[in-house]
Amino acid sequence: MDFTLSEELLAMKETLRDFIAAEVEPYAMQIEEEDEVPEEILEKSRKLGLFGLSVPEVYGGMGLSMLGKCALFEELGATINGYTTILGAHNGIGSVGLVEFGSEEQKRRYLPKMASGEWIGAFALTEPQAGSNAAALKTTAVRKGDRYVLQGQKIYITNAPYAHVFTVMAMTDATRGAKGITSFIVERDFPGFSVGSVEKKMGLHGSHTAQLYFEDLEVPIENVLGAEGEGYVNALKILANGRAGLAARCLGSCQYLLERSLQYALEREQFGHPIFEQQIIQHYLADMATEIETLRWMMYRVAWMTDAGKNVVKEAAMLKLYGSEVYNRVADKAVQIHGGIGYIADYPIERFYRDARITRIYEGTSEIQKNIIAAQLRKEAERCNSGAR
Numbered sequence: 001m002d003f004t005l006s007e008e009l010l011a012m013k014e015t016l017r018d019f020i021a022a023e024v025e026p027y028a029m030q031i032e033e034e035d036e037v038p039e040e041i042l043e044k045s046r047k048l049g050l051f052g053l054s055v056p057e058v059y060g061g062m063g064l065s066m067l068g069k070c071a072l073f074e075e076l077g078a079t080i081n082g083y084t085t086i087l088g089a090h091n092g093i094g095s096v097g098l099v100e101f102g103s104e105e106q107k108r109r110y111l112p113k114m115a116s117g118e119w120i121g122a123f124a125l126t127e128p129q130a131g132s133n134a135a136a137l138k139t140t141a142v143r144k145g146d147r148y149v150l151q152g153q154k155i156y157i158t159n160a161p162y163a164h165v166f167t168v169m170a171m172t173d174a175t176r177g178a179k180g181i182t183s184f185i186v187e188r189d190f191p192g193f194s195v196g197s198v199e200k201k202m203g204l205h206g207s208h209t210a211q212l213y214f215e216d217l218e219v220p221i222e223n224v225l226g227a228e229g230e231g232y233v234n235a236l237k238i239l240a241n242g243r244a245g246l247a248a249r250c251l252g253s254c255q256y257l258l259e260r261s262l263q264y265a266l267e268r269e270q271f272g273h274p275i276f277e278q279q280i281i282q283h284y285l286a287d288m289a290t291e292i293e294t295l296r297w298m299m300y301r302v303a304w305m306t307d308a309g310k311n312v313v314k315e316a317a318m319l320k321l322y323g324s325e326v327y328n329r330v331a332d333k334a335v336q337i338h339g340g341i342g343y344i345a346d347y348p349i350e351r352f353y354r355d356a357r358i359t360r361i362y363e364g365t366s367e368i369q370k371n372i373i374a375a376q377l378r379k380e381a382e383r384c385n386s387g388a389r
Contacts, residue, residue, distance in 0.1 A: 003300040009068050016075045019048060028080045031206040032351055037083050042117070045087065051117030053091040054099055059107055061115035066241075066306040070248035070299055077252020081355035082206030084249055089158040089207075090114070092242035093363070094121025097167040097183065100241070101226040101234055106185060110165055122163035124154040124186075124212055125235055132368045134169075135178035135232060139214060141170035148172070148184065148224070150192070150217040156362070160195050160210040164188050167238070168212075169231045181231035185223040192217030203354035239363055240316040244306060246363055247299045247323030253352055254292045254327055257334040260349065261285060264338055275337075284333045291326045298322060314376035321369035324359035331356040 005013070023044055031037055045051065053069050055061025064072070069091065076084040095114050098106060098121075113119040130136040139152025150170050157166075166186040173180030186193060196211030226234050262285055265276040275281050302319045305312045331353040335342035342349040360366045 035205045037206040046117035052115030055115035059111035066303040070303045073248035074252040077249035078256040085207035093123035119164035122159040124168040139170045150214040154212040161208045178232040183225040183231035243316040243320035250323040250327040254330040317369040317372040
């Protein structure tokens with residue numbers, strides 16, 4: 001395994017780091033208070049190519065490998081998480097399905113506009129009665145001639161208020177359970193499609209989440225993504241692919257918190273000495289640094305495995321589980337090291353602490369990741385017992 005980043009990718013990381021410092025961070029408090037990312041930041045992000053990380057070059061994107069995307073997502077994680085969630089959802093679960101399973105015609109129609117950021121992508125799986133149990137979908141899709149008619153609703157859909165292209169999971173044959181789910185490419189201007197009000201959230205300010213409603217929504221047959229009945233499998237692959245990117249953003253946030261905490265510990269004095277000299281503070285920082293380094297190696301290994309075409313269902317679940325849990329532990333220690341100032345909304349530590357909490361829930365809860373890991377371990381044990389390797 002070789003995780004060495006190319007000179008080109010290192011230059012891209014530096015360019016992105018400079019862009020964040022100059023164009024995003026100065027607006028962090030404004031975004032947090034107004035719950036809105038200024039359009040000028042999104043437009044500059046488009047010009048920098050940040051909406052085309054996953055899209056192949058032939059369709060106007062950067063066509064980065066998973067390793068490359070993770071390297072840039074790590075940089076994005078070090079700034080306001082609401083902004084990075086817009087980009088993360090678009091480049092991850094919002095577009096990966098089209099890249100991986102789309103027909104040539106579908107790719108030509110959608111990917112160039114998604115690469116430029118003209119059209120933003122979103123992924124619609126979760127429903128009021130189908131969250132962790134994704135196979136319990138109630139949204140239906142009935143074939144009528146050359147189109148499908150969708151009925152139902154989705155909840156907690158990231159990018160919903162401004163996305164134009166949605167990867168939607170719907171049940172085409174309830175008698176087949178998970179094998180009866182099909183994925184569709186849905187445009188927001190299709191008749192029968194509507195978006196609910198924006199949810200008010202604990203964190204991720206600037207990233208908007210809303211419900212989707214389908215009332216006699218007609219989707220052309222050519223907008224089936226993959227084959228009928230493959231939606232559940234597609235969803236699992238899309239989510240597994242996106243988990244490395246999410247972990248990379250968690251890593252970037254953790255690194256930011258460690259650096260701020262170390263700086264504060266060296267500068268803040270109590271009892272006549274920097275608090276860094278207190279052994280408990282040193283232990284907090286050592287724990288943070290150790291877990292961050294472990295997460296970094298896990299992330300790059302899963303990215304490398306993905307690029308090598310290996311099955312990463314178990315490893316991606318482990319990475320998502322560990323990355324989100326580490327982010328929460330690091331954020332908690334960062335608040336503790338900063339003391340009272342870490343709890344004040346005028347400083348970024350408090351914001352990262354709130355933003356961290358959702359990472360243990362969205363794109364598969366920590367508990368679901370453990371279920372996935374255990375299921376894969378069982379399969380491996382059964383293969384070993386049968387003599388297969």
